[in-house]
Structures are given as C-alpha cells and as structure tokens.
Amino acid sequence: TQLLEQSPQFLSIQEGENLTVYCNSSSVFSSLQWYRQEPGEGPVLLVTVVTGGEVKKLKRLTFQFGDARKDSSLHITAAQPGDTGLYLCAGAQTDSWGKLQFGAGTQVVVTP
Amino acid sequence: ETGVTQSPTHLIKTRGQQVTLRCSSQSGHNTVSWYQQALGQGPQFIFQYYREEENGRGNFPPRFSGLQFPNYSSELNVNALELDDSALYLCASSSPDRPYEQYFGPGTRLTVT
Numbered sequence: 136t137q138l139l140e141q142s143p144q145f146l147s148i149q150e151g152e153n154l155t156v157y158c159n160s161s162s163v164f165s166s167l168q169w170y171r172q173e174p175g176e177g178p179v180l181l182v183t184v185v186t187g188g189e190v191k192k193l194k195r196l197t198f199q200f201g202d203a204r205k206d207s208s209l210h211i212t213a214a215q216p217g218d219t220g221l222y223l224c225a226g227a228q229t230d231s232w233g234k235l236q237f238g239a240g241t242q243v244v245v246t247p
Numbered sequence: 248e249t250g251v252t253q254s255p256t257h258l259i260k261t262r263g264q265q266v267t268l269r270c271s272s273q274s275g276h277n278t279v280s281w282y283q284q285a286l287g288q289g290p291q292f293i294f295q296y297y298r299e300e301e302n303g304r305g306n307f308p309p310r311f312s313g314l315q316f317p318n319y320s321s322e323l324n325v326n327a328l329e330l331d332d333s334a335l336y337l338c339a340s341s342s343p344d345r346p347y348e349q350y351f352g353p354g355t356r357l358t359v360t
Contacts, residue, residue, distance in 0.1 A: 139289075165347070166347040166348075168347065168348065168349075170351075175335075175353075175354075175356070176353050176354065177251070177337050177339075177351035177352050177353045177354045178290070178337070178351045179351070180348065180349070180350060180351075183345075183347070183348050223289055223290075225289075225290075227346075227347035231303055232346040232347050233278060233280060233295040233297070233302060233303050233341070233346040233347070233349075234280075234292045234295065234303050234305065235280070235282075235290075235292060235339075235347065235349060236292070237282075237289030237290045237291070238289050239287070239288055239289045240288075240289050
C-alpha cells in the first residue's frame, strides 16, 4: 500500500501543452521530493520542498508543497518530448528522515 | 563529482539461490539506502546504512541483509530467492545533514526464475 497517492496514473499530451501531476496523502511529511525516472534507470532528483506552502520553480517546472504538508503538485508549462518519463513523489517523515515513501508514479508521454 | 554506481547491471538467478548486489555512494555521502522497485510500482524502502550500521528498515524479511564498508560502499544480500524478488534494486546515497535528499544509482535488474 502506497502512503502517497499520485494522480493521474498516466498522462499523454502534445508538445506545447501544460500538465499537472498531483501527490496526496493523509499523513504529514517533513519533506517531499520529486523524481523523474527513465525506463531501466534510477530516479533522478528534481526538487526537494520542506516548508508548507513552498513553491519552487525550475525553468518550466513548478513544484508546490501544500500548506499542511500532506500534498504536493508538479506543473509543467509548454511540455517538450524530453519531459517524457515516470514522475515520482517521495516523502520523508520526521521520525524516519532516511526512509523515503514513494508514490506509484505518473507516466507522462509528450508527443511532438 | 562521482555519482552513485551499482553492479551488476543485470542478474538472473534461480529460486532458492543467494545474490549480492553492490553500490558505491556519491562522493561526500556517507549514508546509503536500498530500495526495491517492482514493475509498475514506486520504490519500496528496504533499509539504510550509516556509519556501517543499519539505521532503519522497511517491511522486508530477514533474508534481506546488508553491509556498509568504511569507504561508505554497501552490499545488499538476499538469501533463498523467491520469484517475487524479481525487481529493480536501487541504491541511493545522501549526506547526514539532508538524509531525505537521496541520489539514486542506475539500479540492478534482478530476475528470479
């Protein structure tokens, strides 16, 4: 059972469109990470958010941590084929900082 | 800066056998975590090693064990392999001041037949 629920499970869009991926939980997390994973490879860290309400922007990617630190979102503006991949959210709780709990992931496909 | 490396890349074993997977942490990182990722799922935490000792364990049976060496590299050992152990095994390293910010290696794909 995944503590973090991601939605949607799959997203297929055209190049230039925007997309949002959601990560929700009933539990509070002290930090939340977003990763992108390519087939057969390890996840690559995109961002870490630690403060409720925090918003971080990395070029065309915007990450938000919910005020209650139970949810997060990833928004991609003007998606490109290179954004294709499995997006994973992972949270750490205060009593177990080193144990990341992952969502099942959202598979994003951006077609030219 | 050297990233996390893992070996071997792929491995095929028979049910009941034992396997050892290896990981070298990113330079400057002294904490190593291991995860199992089954097909279509997110990674599941197996355990973490810090200062050569196990520092947290997920819901995995004792036949999953590990070691960390003085150079911070690590091994994951799995005894009595089962078919359900087939998965991508991921190693991640982190620094002690930010243990939640973990950097992953490319993984070892284990197939148990």
